Every structure is written in C-alpha cells, then in structure tokens.
Amino acid sequence: MSLPLPSLPSLTLRPLTRADHLAFIAARPSVSHTQIPSWGDVKPDWRAESLGWFDEEGRLVGAGLVLYRPLPRLKKYLAYLPEGPVIDWYAADLGERWLEPMLAHLKRQGAFSVKMGPPVVVRRWSADAVKAAIADPAARRLRDAEATSYEPRAFDVAERLRRMGWQQTEPGGEDGFAAGQPRYVFQVPFAGRSLEEVHRGLNQQWRRNIKKAEKAGVEVVRGGYDDLPAFYELYGETAERDRFIPRPLAYFQRMWRALAAEDPDRMRLYLARHEGDVLAAATMLTVGEHVWYSYGASTARKREMQPNNAMQWRMMADAHELGAAVYDLRGITDTLEDSNHLLGLLRFKVGTGGQAVEYLGEWDFPLNRLLHKALDLYMSRR
Numbered sequence: 001m002s003l004p005l006p007s008l009p010s011l012t013l014r015p016l017t018r019a020d021h022l023a024f025i026a027a028r029p030s031v032s033h034t035q036i037p038s039w040g041d042v043k044p045d046w047r048a049e050s051l052g053w054f055d056e057e058g059r060l061v062g063a064g065l066v067l068y069r070p071l072p073r074l075k076k077y078l079a080y081l082p083e084g085p086v087i088d089w090y091a092a093d094l095g096e097r098w099l100e101p102m103l104a105h106l107k108r109q110g111a112f113s114v115k116m117g118p119p120v121v122v123r124r125w126s127a128d129a130v131k132a133a134i135a136d137p138a139a140r141r142l143r144d145a146e147a148t149s150y151e152p153r154a155f156d157v158a159e160r161l162r163r164m165g166w167q168q169t170e171p172g173g174e175d176g177f178a179a180g181q182p183r184y185v186f187q188v189p190f191a192g193r194s195l196e197e198v199h200r201g202l203n204q205q206w207r208r209n210i211k212k213a214e215k216a217g218v219e220v221v222r223g224g225y226d227d228l229p230a231f232y233e234l235y236g237e238t239a240e241r242d243r244f245i246p247r248p249l250a251y252f253q254r255m256w257r258a259l260a261a262e263d264p265d266r267m268r269l270y271l272a273r274h275e276g277d278v279l280a281a282a283t284m285l286t287v288g289e290h291v292w293y294s295y296g297a298s299t300a301r302k303r304e305m306q307p308n309n310a311m312q313w314r315m316m317a318d319a320h321e322l323g324a325a326v327y328d329l330r331g332i333t334d335t336l337e338d339s340n341h342l343l344g345l346l347r348f349k350v351g352t353g354g355q356a357v358e359y360l361g362e363w364d365f366p367l368n369r370l371l372h373k374a375l376d377l378y379m380s381r382r
Contacts (some may be wrong), residue, residue: 009056013101016052016063022262023030024052024063025086029325030290032083032119034181035065038266039082041258042251043067046080048298051105053087053098062087071112076371078261079111082181083359089120090153095164103365112368114171117181118161118360122154123147125356127203134336134347136352142184142334142356154360166363182331183361186346188316191289191325195317201353206309213310216274220307220314223269223281225256231269232283234297243341252283252295259285268295270315272307279307292328309346316352321331332356 016024018037025031033039040048046067053062064085068077085097106114125133126148133145158168169180190198199207223231232249239246259266265286272280280298284291293315298308319327329349333342350356366372 011061011097012028012054012261013051013105014054016050016060017206018050020052020060021050021063021065024060025287026076028086030223031086031287032181032287032290033287033292033294034082034268035084035086036266036287037062037260038066038258038262039065041261043254044254045069046079049109051085051102053101062090064102066106067359068109068111068350070114070166070171071371074112074371076112077110079106079109081112081116083117083119085116086119089118089157093159099164103367104309106180107367112366112371114365114367115362116365117362118157119362120154120157121151121357122158122360123151123358124149126349126355127355130346130356134350136345137338141336142332143358144336146359148355150193158360161363164365169362169364181237183359184332184334185359186332186349186354187355187357188327188329188330188352189319191328194319198316198320199313200352202313203351203353206313206351206353209306209309210313213306217277218272218274218305218306218307218310220270220272220311223271225260227269227271227281228252228256230271230278231283231295234278234281234299235295238297248316255283264365268315268318272311274305274307277301280311282311282315284319286319286324287320289323289325290328291315291322291324291326291356292330294330312352327352327354329354330333 025036037050040046046069047067049068051066052060052065055061062085063079064087067080068081069080070077085102091098103114124147125142125145129145129148130142135138135144136145137314139145142313162168183351188198188201229249232252236246256267270284271280279302280296282296283294285294293312296308316327329352332346332349333340336343364372
C-alpha cells in the first residue's frame with residue numbers, strides 16, 4: 001500500500017508594497033508589463049492592489065497586480081490580473097496553495113468575479129509554419145495548423161483550472177469590462193543571437209524595405225513626452241484606417257508619466273521622419289529581458305518609403321542592445337481568411353522571421369454566479 005505524499009507547507013498571501021513588488025519583478029527575466037506596479041496608475045478607472053505569496057520562511061515567492069473595476073451602482077468588483085499572477089503555474093498544488101488563497105482574498109475585497117491570464121505558453125509556430133498556414137485554404141485559423149512546438153505541461157494546467165471551476169474565455173477588447181490581453185502574439189527570439197543573425201532572419205522583403213527607407217532618407221529618432229501629440233495624430237489616422245476605437249491622448253500621456261516614474265527607460269517613443277514629416281511612430285516597453293512593441297501608428301503619406309520597416313528595425317536593434325531575450329510584437333489575429341482585415345498585419349509581423357505564440361488565454365472564476373451571469377449578459381448586448 002502506498003503512503004500519501006506529505007503536503008507542502010502552506011503559503012501566506014498578503015498585500016505587497018510597491019517597492020517589494022518591483023524588487024520581485026526586477027529579479028526575474030520576464031514579467032508582463034501589465035503586471036508591474038505602475039500599470040495600476042495607467043488604469044485610473046480600476047483600483048490596483050499588489051499581492052504577494054510568501055513561503056514558510058517569509059520569502060516572497062509569487063506576486064500579482066490585481067485591478068478592481070467597480071460594478072455600476074454596486075460595491076462589487078471585477079478583479080482582473082492581466083497576464084498574471086506571477087506564480088509557479090506548474091506546481092502540483094496550484095489550486096490549494098496558490099489560487100484558492102487568492103480567490104478567498106479577492107472575495108473579501110468585494111470581487112464578484114475574477115479574471116486572470118496565466119503567462120503560460122501552449123504552442124509556437126515558426127514563421128515558415130505561419131506562412132504555410134496562410135497559404136493553405138483548409139486552414140481557417142492558426143490553431144488549425146500544425147504547431148512547430150508544444151508545451152505539454154500547459155494542457156495539464158488548463159485541465160486543472162477547469163477542475164477547480166475556472167472557465168476559459170475568448171480574448172476581448174479593453175473597452176469597459178471587456179478587459180483582455182491577446183492570446184496569440186508574435187515574438188522574435190533574441191537570446192543567443194547576434195544582431196546580424198536577427199537581421200538575416202528577416203525575410204527578403206523586410207531587408208529590401210529597410211534598405212529602401214535608408215536610401216530615401218527616412219530617419220528614425222527617439223522622441224519624448226512632448227512628441228506624444230505627433231504620435232497621436234498618426235494614431236488617430238491609423239484607428240480610422242484599421243477600424244478600431246482609439247484611446248485618448250491623455251491615456252498615453254498618463255502611461256508615459258506613470259511608467260517613467262517607476263523606471264525612466266520603461267517606455268520609449270520612436271518616430272520615423274522624412275524631411276521633417278513624421279510618417280510613423282511607435283511606443284516600446286521594457287521589463288527585464290522582455291521588450292514589447294506596444295502601440296504603433298502611421299500615415300498613408302509616403303508609404304512607399306517604408307517607414308514602418310525602418311522604425312521596427314531601429315526598435316529591434318535598440319532592444320537587442322538593451323539585452324532583450326525576446327522582442328514581442330504583441331497581438332496577432334488567429335483568423336487566416338483573406339476577408340480578415342488584420343491578415344496584412346500578421347504578414348508584416350511574420351516577415352521578422354520570429355514565431356507565433358499561443359498563451360493559455362484568459363480564465364474567469366465566478367465568485368457570485370448571479371452577478372457574473374448578469375455581466376456576461378450585459379457584455380453580449382453591447
């Protein structure tokens with residue numbers, strides 16, 4: 001007869017100071033920019049709280065940024081941990097030691113529902129695999145295509161979450177309660193690669209466009225806070241062209257102030273100019289060894305000068321110089337049909353020679369089923 005395995009000592013969950021939270025993040029190679037303390041300052045409609053998991057010796061072993069969004073006219077909240085928390089997702093006692101104490105704490109804070117995004121990679125597709133999937137008429141979605149690599153443990157995490165009562169949700173926008181982070185992203189691995197190797201990984205069209213921009217006299221420079229209105233002018237044009245609702249200028253100004261207060265190099269702004277005319281602009285975020293292309297904007301003017309390729313290459317070169325292990329181009333569409341207006345953006349990102357990455361997605365836990373169902377109904381009618 002086999003003896004039961006001894007249970008591990010319990011973890012203590014309690015609110016965390018910003019300083020301790022930031023120190024925890026600084027000791028890790030990669031943590032999402034949506035899980036840093038200052039991200040709560042970027043979201044004024046949400047109340048932020050840092051939580052820490054401590055072991056029996058008092059060491060901080062996990063952390064999470066929780067954003068609380070109030071339900072209209074009620075003192076109840078949606079608790080959201082975007083791309084977090086930062087814990088041991090592969091722990092055998094994931095529910096008992098890590099997630100159950102978190103749910104109990106959030107319930108005491110008045111949360112009626114919890115949404116989180118485990119930073120767990122499920123599958124990866126090489127650039128060649130993505131190109132083949134786009135060309136295959138039978139592949140309607142990226143998930144239909146054979147992945148280049150799998151993370152078997154991710155499927156185990158998903159199954160355990162379902163058994164605990166968590167419900168997997170499709171990614172949404174960030175308007176109001178429909179807060180969501182992309183499930184599918186495109187990343188260029190830098191670790192162990194020289195900048196020359198990264199450049200050789202770009203497809204022929206990308207390399208040609210970078211050279212064309214250089215010959216045309218396109219200049220890529222770093223901007224500052226005072227250049228955000230120039231970025232925003234192009235961002236508004238991009239929103240109209242690509243059919244999305246733009247954020248206000250004040251959002252980007254608040255993001256700059258909040259992130260710069262935490263780390264002066266956390267957020268950068270790049271501008272691609274030609275004879276004083278700003279043709280493209282983008283923001284770049286850095287946390288540890290992970291660098292993100294965050295928001296991008298461009299004008300239809302002088303597009304033949306390829307300012308976007310030039311700007312991205314400058315950002316990639318700077319990220320490499322910073323010691324980045326990965327350059328993250330953020331969200332991509334999962335839909336591969338020609339009618340999808342985002343397919344062109346996917347093709348653009350595939351040209352970097354990186355890889356499409358699927359994360360575990362976002363998961364909901366209804367603490368009050370009636371209010372959770374009411375929220376779902378409200379969102380479905382918007």
